[in-house]
Amino acid sequence: MTERLYWLDPYLQQFTATVTAFTEHNGQPAVILDRTAFYPTGGGQPDDRGTLNGIPVLEVVEREADGAILHVLARPLEAREVEGRIDWERRFDHMQQHTGQHILSQAFLRITGAQTVSFHLGEELVTIDLDRVGFPPEAIEAVEELANRVVMENREVWTRFVEAEEAEGLGLRRPPKREGRIRIVEVADFDRSACGGTHVRRTGEVGPIKIVKLERRGNETRVTFLCGGRALRDYRRKHRLLLESAGSLSVGEGMLPEAIRTLQAELKETRKALGALQELYLELALPELERKVQPAPFGGVLIHLWPRLPSGLLPRLARRLSEGRPRLVILASGGADGLLIVACGPGVPLDAREVLQRILRQLGREGGGGRPDYAQAPLPHGDLQALHRALSEAMG
Ligand SMILES: [Zn+2]
Structure with a gap:
């Protein structure tokens, strides 16, 4: 049994000892000493780290059979007399x-x-x-x-x-x-x-x-x-x-919960107002877009690009314009949250995903996905001029 120096003096950081056995633990070299200040894993407390003659101690375990303490080493130790040092900060x-x-x-x-x-x-x-x-x-x-x-x-x-x-x-x-x-x-x-x-x-x-x-x-x-x-x-x-949080809201730290509640209430109101405005925009924009539909053999084609549009609005427009009509609808918006949408109404002999991929290839981009009647791809900072050209290429 190894003499446990850490029981006598838990503040002992350096000690000398004699190797009583050279062994192995999970394929790593290990030694047993006649006495040690290294604490082995047990009782909820992790094992110590440190060195034996400068060689890092990777793990310290107590052998259940005889209470011997195994010092698992980074590389084999040759000497019989060792000087041990405990990683004191950890201990x-x-x-x-x-x-x-x-x-x-x-x-x-x-x-x-x-x-x-x-x-x-x-x-x-x-x-x-x-x-x-x-x-x-x-x-x-x-x-x-x-x-x-x-x-x-x-x-x-x-x-x-x-x-x-x-x-x-x-x-x-x-x-x-x-x-x-x-x-x-x-x-x-x-x-x-x-x-x-x-x-x-x-x-x-x-x-x-x-x-x-x-x-x-x-x-x-x-x-x-x-x-x-x-x-x-x-x-x-x-x-x-x-x-940091208080600073970014320009309030004292004690006011932080109240400032967050105020922001949340404001955000809720703003979202509500934005939703109402979008609904209004939709009603105003739809007749204008209807007038831009070009005739096609299967029905009609509508292509429209916006330099900027809130990204939530585009899918709603695409659905409203293609719903129940044999119409190919291609909509895109620019800006950081730019989006490209292809929607195929009933009776359009095209797969929206394929049309989308054809356009993206022209732009040298990839990604996106969807269903046969609706596909979309993010188009961050899309170049609308290039998109115009890509569309005429893809549609031609
Ligand atoms: Zn304890």
């Missing part, structure tokens, strides 16, 4: 999140009676699952308040080993999962849990604890939260987003 982050989790779980238990049933520390997110649902916002605030008060009181955090029988009388937050010797982590006068992870030595080091999301999952609630450096980075990012 300290894990210590902040993990200690924060103990505090938050106890705060939930005290304020709401909810028990933590699992814990996951991810690359970005940290979550606990609680054994109940339906937390009012005031309860969540009270939990945050209590957890952060315990942080600011800068209480001591210590660990010790006890025998399982002794653990029963200690009032642990949850009954321990294993037998024999049990490691107890205690936040002074606040929380006592069985845990094999790495923790900070005083709660002040955890930094702010912030709950960011609650999700119901069956009869449980998943709570996403951030501690310390992660909480600060999240605050910084959100503050920047808020300032």
Whole structure:
């Protein structure tokens, strides 16, 4: 069994050790040491990174059979005596999140009676699952308040080993999962849990604890939260987003929700007015367009181009002009949201998709699609002169 230096001193960043076995893990070289400061994946906490004699440690796993800790390496290690270095930034982050989790779980238990049933520390997110649902916002605030008060009181955090029988009388937050010797982590006068992870030595080091999301999952609630450096980075990012949003609407950040509501109401009104105007335009434009229909053997042909037209209007015009009549209708508009439409009324011996593709080929463009009686293609910044020429080519 490997001696776990991280239990004695979680602040140990450098150590020397002797290789006791050279082995492999999933095809990668791996070594077992007589002692290590590398934490292996377990108890919801991810493994450490770092180096052994300068060789990157890719993964640290505990072998279930004998409790040996495997250091999976980027390339083979030859020496027997090694110097290990822990990626401290990563580890300290894990210590902040993990200690924060103990505090938050106890705060939930005290304020709401909810028990933590699992814990996951991810690359970005940290979550606990609680054994109940339906937390009012005031309860969540009270939990945050209590957890952060315990942080600011800068209480001591210590660990010790006890025998399982002794653990029963200690009032642990949850009954321990294993037998024999049990490691107890205690936040002074606040929380006592069985845990094999790495923790900070005083709660002040955890930094702010912030709950960011609650999700119901069956009869449980998943709570996403951030501690310390992660909480600060999240605050910084959100503050920047808020300032940007408020700045783009030229209001103070406190006025943002109201400004958005006003904009939404205005947008709704504007859309309504635009719809009414488009309807009006349609009624005015249709007789004019009817007069432009040219005779054709199967009925008639109508071609019309607009330098600019709201893109929603063109399909409505095309349908109204081709509906129930043996008529080929080709409409296009220019501008950034330019559009080309081919519509074939009943009795027109043409496939709208083929006509569309013929025109697009003349323009050196592609794309679009539709049905035999209606096809369209986006034509952003279409050159209407070129389109005129392409149409006469395609129709000729
Ligand atoms: Zn822990």
